[in-house]
Amino acid sequence: xxTSLQSHHSTPAASVxxxxxxxxxxxxxxxxxxxxxxxxxxxxESIVExxxxxxxxxxxxxxxxxxxxxxxxxxxHATDETANIKSLSKTLIxxxxxxxxxxxxxxSVDQPIVELLGARVPADVDPRxxxxxxxxxxxxxxxxxxxSGGNYGAWVASSNWVSDALAxxxxxxxxxxxxxxxxxxxxxxxxxxxxxGRSTLALARDWLGxxxxxSIPPWTRDPQGIYFGGNEMGLTPQALLRFGEMVRQRxxxxxxxxxxxxxxxxxxxxxxxxxFNGDDYGYGWFITELAGEPVYYGWGYGGQLLYVxxxxxxxxxxxxxxxxxxxxxxxxxxVETLIGxxxxxxxxxxxxxxxx
Numbered sequence: 001x002x003t004s005l006q007s008h009h010s011t012p013a014a015s016v017x018x019x020x021x022x023x024x025x026x027x028x029x030x031x032x033x034x035x036x037x038x039x040x041x042x043x044x045e046s047i048v049e050x051x052x053x054x055x056x057x058x059x060x061x062x063x064x065x066x067x068x069x070x071x072x073x074x075x076x077h078a079t080d081e082t083a084n085i086k087s088l089s090k091t092l093i094x095x096x097x098x099x100x101x102x103x104x105x106x107x108s109v110d111q112p113i114v115e116l117l118g119a120r121v122p123a124d125v126d127p128r129x130x131x132x133x134x135x136x137x138x139x140x141x142x143x144x145x146x147x148s149g150g151n152y153g154a155w156v157a158s159s160n161w162v163s164d165a166l167a168x169x170x171x172x173x174x175x176x177x178x179x180x181x182x183x184x185x186x187x188x189x190x191x192x193x194x195x196x197g198r199s200t201l202a203l204a205r206d207w208l209g210x211x212x213x214x215s216i217p218p219w220t221r222d223p224q225g226i227y228f229g230g231n232e233m234g235l236t237p238q239a240l241l242r243f244g245e246m247v248r249q250r251x252x253x254x255x256x257x258x259x260x261x262x263x264x265x266x267x268x269x270x271x272x273x274x275x276f277n278g279d280d281y282g283y284g285w286f287i288t289e290l291a292g293e294p295v296y297y298g299w300g301y302g303g304q305l306l307y308v309x310x311x312x313x314x315x316x317x318x319x320x321x322x323x324x325x326x327x328x329x330x331x332x333x334x335v336e337t338l339i340g341x342x343x344x345x346x347x348x349x350x351x352x353x354x355x356x
């Protein structure tokens with residue numbers, strides 16, 4: 001995940017763009033006909049070759065209409081091997097929060113986080129912390145000083161990650177500009193643990209792993225034993241693909257409801273914007289447009305990427321070297337050029353049908 005993500009003031013053109021994305025997003029959530037176009041062999045080979053030449057790519061998986069059409073590993077990596085998905089973990093934490101709301105464990109996104117954390121909230125925090133909601137944390141609008149970027153090292157070296165995140169000064173309004181912070185996601189992991197009496201790992205296995213038929217191994221925990229909410233999760237690319245396919249199908253997988261359609265819609269609604277890359281952000285999902293189509297994606301540091309393109313019935317997973325020496329944003333731009341080409345390659349047949 002990039003080390004610095006902030007919001008900027010919207011210009012009139014930016015506002016128009018956001019409204020267009022909202023409209024496209026609503027259209028994308030309408031029932032879809034199966035995609036008429038398969039991925040031609042020559043286009044497939046070109047995409048795979050170009051993905052393999054990216055400087056640190058490890059795997060590429062593409063599913064169209066539920067069928068895996070690309071399953072490739074590079075540099076000795078394979079799609080059935082566990083990968084550190086870095087900040088793409090935040091997208092999974094968002095899903096767990098949605099599952100908790102679906103089950104009534106959390107009342108709603110408007111519930112104050114202090115009600116869920118209980119005794120984990122330090123007694124001497126700024127009173128404004130009482131106004132931070134679950135939704136504010138999901139959309140990175142808590143207003144607290146970030147625990148990411150230059151503050152990350154000191155935060156994870158602290159004796160209590162929850163207390164440290166809550167005790168930070170406010171440097172933005174609650175519900176205002178985006179202040180990307182892994183601490184926000186970790187507070188959600190702590191809240192899930194507190195209100196259920198179960199670990200985030202156990203919840204992930206129960207609410208996501210079992211219905212999707214995927215393995216979720218243990219990952220990093222904080223000094224109090226709370227599983228890291230927002231970084232360091234390990235999943236295979238194939239498991240990520242199943243998760244993405246479930247989200248693409250409005251929360252269903254294999255005929256079973258995993259998340260509510262309402263939660264998918266809420267997660268994909270633009271709520272703030274990243275100054276770093278200009279894309280909108282919902283609840284754990286970035287929102288953009290590629291090749292004229294709405295695209296929703298999760299992004300982990302180093303190029304751990306999950307794209308969902310509902311209008312093409314497409315899900316794409318890319319994993320990469322998690323410790324890159326070069327600019328992450330430039331790498332993602334190159335990946336998104338590939339995604340755009342995939343969209344165009346699978347859209348040609350449908351476009352031709354519209355004109356005949």
